[in-house]
Amino acid sequence: MIDAQKTDASRLPPAPLTVAGIPFLVEESIGYQMRRIVCIVASEIERRMEPLGLTDAQWKPLLRLYLNHENTVAGLARLCQLDAGGMTRLLDRLEAKGLCSRTRSLEDRRVVHIELTPEGHAAAAQIPDILGNVQQVCAQGFQPAEYHQLQDFLKRIHGNLQTLGAAADTATPRPS
Template structure:
């Protein structure tokens, strides 16, 4: 066990957490998620993750639990629990594929669609608040840089390096 009164090692003391891009990205993600949850709980009675999942299914981007797991970087059992909760609330259903009985697609109920349709306004409201004071050019540049980070990570964004650097502020 480490003595709590001991001083940190020189490596730890020298590392400036507030200057770490990873730390800052993590804090921004956490802050956005918390703010979206505050609004979505108050307005819709769901968490940001639940609302985001409903939106992803409604948009057609993620129609399988495995796609949600990849998109959110969480394990399949966590997705199963999230889908179970949403299904229990009557917001989505599991539909077995007619072509391949092993495939189970996710489909929104009318109430799930109604909630998913309200999520963009919540997402945009939170981002408008967080990006207050940024010019449209700065927002475009931030998005371009984030797309390049995803490309560098090997994420499948549908963008090439050249396309990511050519986006204007309205993208």
């Protein structure tokens, strides 16, 4: 009789996963919801960048250059989460459009500096307003305190996820 009960119990579906005491549903998960939002926001930003002749990939390094966050190929690649080859190809297209120029460092020939051209500066100067206008749409209906709370929640989620990468780095043995 006990063996029959074990067999019957093993056929039952596993207990539903809960997160913070709430049943986990894929369509309502944080990752799923954030991905949906990111896709819509990216699509809208790209639509608004079209008159500037910029793609989703192209406006990001232009903005970084405009805000003086970085001015080397390697640094821009890191900030834009691209490999050096991908950034070089992207800069080839931006340079062909007359939006930036590259010069090799005199001190270290491995380093390539990037500068906005006047046309690139004019295009990049419009990007913060475009991003701000999309942000305003996202924030409609939120009170300032709610919006700040949302920002805090997103920072906490980001911080929680940062620990995953750190934990994986320490758990993975380094090749010797």
